[in-house]
Amino acid sequence: MSLKETLLGDLKKAMKEKDNIAKSTVTMVRAAILQIEKDTKKELDDTEILDVVAKQVKQRRDSLNEFVKAGRDDLVEETKAELDVLMKYLPKQLSKEEVKEIVKEAIDKVGAKTVKDMGKIMSEVMPKVKGKTDGKVVNEVARELLN
Known part of the structure; x- marks a missing residue:
């Protein structure tokens, strides 16, 4: 259905x-x-x-x-x-820890070093977490990991 x-x-x-x-x-x-x-x-x-x-x-x-x-x-x-x-209509939401793991993988993959690389990280992560978490959470986690 x-x-x-x-x-x-x-x-x-x-x-x-x-x-x-x-x-x-x-x-x-x-x-x-x-x-x-x-x-x-x-x-x-x-x-x-x-x-x-x-x-x-x-x-x-x-x-x-x-x-x-x-x-x-x-x-x-x-x-x-x-x-x-x-x-009820969205898939199971990811925990902050799960988002952190996905963002870490993306940082390693794109070779991000500073906050200036946020665009690369976000474009790598967002398709994977679409509907499962908010972009704001991904952004916060990425900034936290880069600092």
Whole structure:
């Protein structure tokens, strides 16, 4: 079953169970997918749909930080619930230690010595960890290892 079919099934389930958070979250993801399909005039495959879901997760995480700073506990709880729904669609997330190992391998492979080599490291690592961790985490780990 494709990810698109899974999303549709989960939307139907959320509607039957009257789970408004899951319903609105899945609806937003499906709308984002539909918009990209209309813009590119092609149907997205599961890998591309994972990119859309990962982008939605990143948006929620960024929003969560802002809501915490602003003291908006109501929005913090809602955003956390949305994140829980979205995380079901992503592959198992890598731990910081796993990311560190992948980045070490990339540093050795490209011969990186300073922070100026970040582009080489990132272009080596990101395809391997796509959907499994955030680019911000990879960037932090790489900077940590280079310093």
